[in-house]
Amino acid sequence: MTENYTPTSEQAAAQANETVMRSQSPVSPEQTTSTVEDIITAYPKKVAKKRAKHIVVRDGNEPTQEIQANARTTPGIITQRGCAFAGCKGVVVAPFGDCIHIVHGPVGCSYYSWLTRRNQFKPREEGQNFIHYCFTTDMNEHDIVFGGVGKLKTAIQEAYDTFHPKAITVHATCPVGLIGDDIQGAAKEMSDKLGISVMSFNCEGYKGVSQSAGHHIANNGIFKNWIGADQETEEIPGYTVNHEVRRTSC
Amino acid sequence: MTKTKSNQTNKTNYVSTTNACKLCKPLGACIAFRGIENCVPYLHGSQGCATYMRRYIISHFREPIDIASSSLSEKHAVYGGGPNLKKGILNVMEKYEAKMVGIATTCLTETIGDDVPQFLYEFNEEFGDQGLPTLVNVATPSYSGTHMEGFHATVKAVIDQLVGKTDMNTIAIAPKTIIPNVNIIPGLVSPEDLRHLRDILEDFGIAGTILPDYSDTLDAPATDEYAKIPEGGTPVADIAQMHQAKATLEFGRVLAATGNTGGELLRDRHSVPHYALGLPIGLRECDRFFATLETTTGQPTPRKYTQRRGRLVDAYVDGHKYIFGKKAVVYGEEDLCVAITAFLAEIGVKPVLCASGGKSGHFQEAITAVTQELLREPPLVKEGFDFYEIAEEIEQLQPDLLIGTSKGYPLARKLQIPLLRVGFPIHDRFGGQRTLHLGYQGTQRLYDQLVNAVLEKKQADSPVGYGYL
Numbered sequence: 019m020t021e022n023y024t025p026t027s028e029q030a031a032a033q034a035n036e037t038v039m040r041s042q043s044p045v046s047p048e049q050t051t052s053t054v055e056d057i058i059t060a061y062p063k064k065v066a067k068k069r070a071k072h073i074v075v076r077d078g079n080e081p082t083q084e085i086q087a088n089a090r091t092t093p094g095i096i097t098q099r100g101c102a103f104a105g106c107k108g109v110v111v112a113p114f115g116d117c118i119h120i121v122h123g124p125v126g127c128s129y130y131s132w133l134t135r136r137n138q139f140k141p142r143e144e145g146q147n148f149i150h151y152c153f154t155t156d157m158n159e160h161d162i163v164f165g166g167v168g169k170l171k172t173a174i175q176e177a178y179d180t181f182h183p184k185a186i187t188v189h190a191t192c193p194v195g196l197i198g199d200d201i202q203g204a205a206k207e208m209s210d211k212l213g214i215s216v217m218s219f220n221c222e223g224y225k226g227v228s229q230s231a232g233h234h235i236a237n238n239g240i241f242k243n244w245i246g247a248d249q250e251t252e253e254i255p256g257y258t259v260n261h262e263v264r265r266t267s268c
Numbered sequence: 269m270t271k272t273k274s275n276q277t278n279k280t281n282y283v284s285t286t287n288a289c290k291l292c293k294p295l296g297a298c299i300a301f302r303g304i305e306n307c308v309p310y311l312h313g314s315q316g317c318a319t320y321m322r323r324y325i326i327s328h329f330r331e332p333i334d335i336a337s338s339s340l341s342e343k344h345a346v347y348g349g350g351p352n353l354k355k356g357i358l359n360v361m362e363k364y365e366a367k368m369v370g371i372a373t374t375c376l377t378e379t380i381g382d383d384v385p386q387f388l389y390e391f392n393e394e395f396g397d398q399g400l401p402t403l404v405n406v407a408t409p410s411y412s413g414t415h416m417e418g419f420h421a422t423v424k425a426v427i428d429q430l431v432g433k434t435d436m437n438t439i440a441i442a443p444k445t446i447i448p449n450v451n452i453i454p455g456l457v458s459p460e461d462l463r464h465l466r467d468i469l470e471d472f473g474i475a476g477t478i479l480p481d482y483s484d485t486l487d488a489p490a491t492d493e494y495a496k497i498p499e500g501g502t503p504v505a506d507i508a509q510m511h512q513a514k515a516t517l518e519f520g521r522v523l524a525a526t527g528n529t530g531g532e533l534l535r536d537r538h539s540v541p542h543y544a545l546g547l548p549i550g551l552r553e554c555d556r557f558f559a560t561l562e563t564t565t566g567q568p569t570p571r572k573y574t575q576r577r578g579r580l581v582d583a584y585v586d587g588h589k590y591i592f593g594k595k596a597v598v599y600g601e602e603d604l605c606v607a608i609t610a611f612l613a614e615i616g617v618k619p620v621l622c623a624s625g626g627k628s629g630h631f632q633e634a635i636t637a638v639t640q641e642l643l644r645e646p647p648l649v650k651e652g653f654d655f656y657e658i659a660e661e662i663e664q665l666q667p668d669l670l671i672g673t674s675k676g677y678p679l680a681r682k683l684q685i686p687l688l689r690v691g692f693p694i695h696d697r698f699g700g701q702r703t704l705h706l707g708y709q710g711t712q713r714l715y716d717q718l719v720n721a722v723l724e725k726k727q728a729d730s731p732v733g734y735g736y737l
């Protein structure tokens with residue numbers, strides 16, 4: 019339950035390729051082209067030309083199909099894209115309002131992802147609610163130079179002592195990956211010590227092309243560590259839907 | 269807020285930060301760069317920071333702000349971001365036809381140690397013949413400092429890199445015929461404040477350079493055509509001539525105490541007399557500002573302002589019975605807190621706690637300077653504080669109102685007391701960018717709002733609901 023999983027980008031790519039290889043091509047190459055052409059007729063000419071590169075019909079014989087949506091942002095072009103951290107903490111994980119999310123990094127990344135519009139949360143009766151909170155290790159120069167793992171562990175301890183949450187998540191920002199703080203190890207250690215799930219995400223902002231890399235990192239972690247981990251089956255009234263969040267803006 | 273705090277009496281010194289009362293350095297840099305004519309702010313780092321800051325700035329100013337980025341990836345984080353920076357600047361030139369690009373670093377590029385000045389030097393060597401925009405760079409690692417330090421560092425970098433320059437091979441800085449009389453370096457104030465300062469200079473009949481001036485760029489009129497870079501901002505040519513001015517007026521007592529400001533650079537390098545003032549909020553700080561304008565310009569304060577001053581004094585008298593003895597908590601960036609505290613002290617409201625996420629080391633002395641002659645009990649002054657600590661401190665203080673940014677709302681809601689919104693960010697009310705804080709007029713507005721907040725609370729709490737107060 020406390021084992022943390024974050025694939026490196028190579029691993030993720032290999033995994034994706036494997037899936038593509040195994041799948042059957044839904045259409046022939048001719049059909050592929052005509053399908054895309056069909057779709058883009060709805061757009062004005064200029065947009066259609068651009069959009070065409072963003073649409074790919076999966077072809078089982080071509081494992082390395084390129085899709086423009088997965089290209090890196092051109093430097094200097096003002097982009098709507100965010101970062102992996104934004105996708106992981108800001109979009110997918112933060113709305114879990116009954117656990118505590120600690121941003122390991124300098125102050126900004128946490129501040130900008132603090133209770134933004136996406137953070138909708140309705141606590142259950144008697145349930146915990148931390149949605150108004152924004153926790154960070156607020157790293158300073160000393161932490162960058164000498165490492166921030168100690169501070170992170172203290173932060174986890176403080177959050178636990180103050181709020182007694184059932185779970186804590188830890189999110190890495192760019193500088194953390196660069197200085198090589200072992201947040202997985204810290205999370206594991208604190209999880210064993212506190213007896214609650216402490217899950218860490220290596221969602222450093224420079225990973226991937228946009229926030230979508232963070233959606234994957236978050237979802238992988240949640241599926242791996244949380245889903246199915248609860249032995250009790252509590253009945254939730256009304257209809258419930260499981261929804262994996264992807265491709266949303268922050 | 270459902271926190272269940274243990275009943276400890278001794279306050280803990282937290283290592284972590286819960287609900288920060290500060291933003292990060294490059295955000296300040298972006299706002300400052302946006303106040304320069306035809307300038308595109310550019311973050312050398314990964315793109316997330318730029319997107320986050322854009323979104324955050326928009327939520328306050330309700331105005332688009334384009335911030336370019338080097339969009340560094342894992343690979344660049346290892347091999348350095350130089351090539352991306354150069355590519356990025358070329359793209360900004362092409363897409364925006366910017367006359368200036370203001371480059372700030374982020375935590376990422378500071379951590380990997382990218383040498384931006386060196387990259388820019390190489391860039392100039394390589395592309396110098398293409399009619400380059402003016403390039404100004406500033407180091408803004410957030411792991412040391414807040415958005416305010418980023419803002420001030422940017423202003424200083426602009427002065428350092430542009431003032432007195434005439435023969436830059438980048439863009440022609442045509443000398444202007446009007447020599448500025450004064451420079452005003454106001455700090456992170458609202459667009460409305462900046463407009464008010466411009467009016468004051470105009471009414472004094474003097475030319476002045478306000479750096480930066482985002483009154484138009486971050487609060488622009490609606491136009492039929494979308495302008496990629498909105499009109500307005502301090503012209504680069506004016507900045508280049510700031511050393512010709514008779515004086516520099518720089519706001520911020522905490523800033524002044526750091527001894528490391530743009531205004532001081534103008535004094536030390538170009539012998540421009542430097543006046544360090546508090547933000548002109550409240551009668552006394554405004555008087556100092558207007559008196560300084562009188563000495564530097566040789567002009568008397570126009571009647572319009574003496575009249576306003578008189579009306580403000582009159583209001584202080586009229587409103588005193590409603591507000592005297594009320595207790596207030598002030599929080600936010602240090603210099604605004606100092607100014608608001610100075611104002612509260614003179615109107616009879618007791619500031620009980622002044623808290624900031626900043627850690628300049630000068631907050632206490634600045635608060636003492638503006639309160640010691642007016643208050644019998646000095647307020648608690650806390651640097652490096654977050655909202656969790658403010659909430660803990662408040663339990664004993666029982667304030668009647670809060671004054672600060674939108675981030676105090678959960679606290680005000682919990683305590684059921686009014687929150688007077690000032691400063692940045694204000695994103696749960698409309699018109700944050702048009703909040704006037706400065707001058708007799710700004711003080712008047714704050715005063716009226718404060719009195720009304722107290723009256724409204726009184727009315728709401730009353731079982732009778734009196735309608736004549």
Ligand code: SF4
Pocket residue numbers: 123124125126127128191192193292293294317320373374375376410411
């Ligand atoms: S990495 Fe640094 S610059 Fe970027 S958002 Fe975080 S604190 Fe701000």
Ligand code: SF4
Pocket residue numbers: 101102103104127190191192193221222223224314315316317318320374375376
């Ligand atoms: S520093 Fe990295 S993690 Fe933080 S906002 Fe910027 S890109 Fe995202």
